[in-house]
Amino acid sequence: MERIPILKMGHFLLVTIQVDLYDRLAMDLEANLIREVNRTGAKGVLIDISAVEIVDSFMGRIIGNIASMSKLLDAQTVVVGMQPAVAITLVELGLELPGVHTALNVERGMELLQGMIISDDIIIDDDDDTFPEKGFDKDQ
Amino acid sequence: MERIPILKMGHFLLVTIQVDLYDRLAMDLEANLIREVNRTGAKGVLIDISAVEIVDSFMGRIIGNIASMSKLLDAQTVVVGMQPAVAITLVELGLELPGVHTALNVERGMELLQGMIISDDIIIDDDDDTFPEKGFDKDQ
Structure with missing residues (x-):
């Protein structure tokens, strides 16, 4: 199995790195x-x-690249679930993932993204599809 | 990396099998x-x-076991994203994953689970204990 699946969840894409x-x-x-970002408009x-368990400079660069490319397509990148040891190593190596947001877990990452989307799209308002009811059933 | 991460998303747990x-x-x-099902109450x-790309009888049994165990802890299992070739093989081998629901992708799987939770909640509702039908639909 040589493919990392990309899961679409609402407005977001989720990737789990296991290998x-x-x-x-x-x-x-x-x-x-x-x-996928382009195709789905995520x-x-x-x-x-x-x-x-180990993030080296190569992986750091890949994550940074993904974040930069996504940004160009108007999508934010959030790295979630980082193990404490990985955070220590990253700082010690001076790899601080510029341009990448982080969150403790997927749920918090989603909240963070939701927040970013809302602050971006605060002007855009869905047109109000309220249909005035014309035929009320008059019981009495 | 010898661990498959389990991601909590709302009331559900998500596992991506890549290895x-x-x-x-x-x-x-x-x-x-x-x-995790026990700890989070998922x-x-x-x-x-x-x-x-290949689901053999071993993997089929593991998925079946997970579904049966989760059921005992009051959680439903949905397998998502099955490739067409895998579906063909499963049927040809006679491994039809009894007790496991399936959906085309994660989003539809979540919808399916949401539907199941809602129909469970309706049954639990004790305002009116006579329900003509409980609305379980067996999904293929």
Whole structure:
């Protein structure tokens, strides 16, 4: 199985990284994810790395690339589920994932994205589809 | 990375299978998932198998076990994202995943689970204890 599935959930795309990202797999993930952002018009990308025990500079760069590319297509990227040890390593290595938002878990990541979408789209208001009821049943 | 992450999303747990399930990994997944259902009080389990190209009898049994165990803890299991080739193989092998609901993708799986939770809640409602029909529909 050499493909990382991209799950659409409402306005967001969810990716769970469970395997070591080597070159081709990472490139494929980048390409597929950006294609899906474009195809679905997703407003956010959630990358779950709770199963990841080591984030090296390569993986850091891939995540950074995804965030930058998504941004160009008007989607925000949130990395969720980072293990404490990974956070320590990232800071010690000086890899601080610029441009990438983080959240403790998927639920909080979704809340964060929702918040970002609302603040972006605060002007856009759905047209009000209220149909004035014309035929009331008059009981009495 | 030898762990399949279990993501909590609202009332549901989501698992994405991306790697071949060998014995220990499958047993760990079963145990962790059931522990999470118990810990979180989740009402549904979504298993995404969109990256899975071959479902053999072992994997079929694991999915069936998860569904049966979750049921005992009052959670429904929905398998989502099955590839057409996998569906063909399952039927040809006579492995029809009894007790497991399926849906085309995660979004539809969530809708299905939401529907099941609502119909459960209606049954629990004790204002009116005579319901002509309970509205269980067996989904293919």
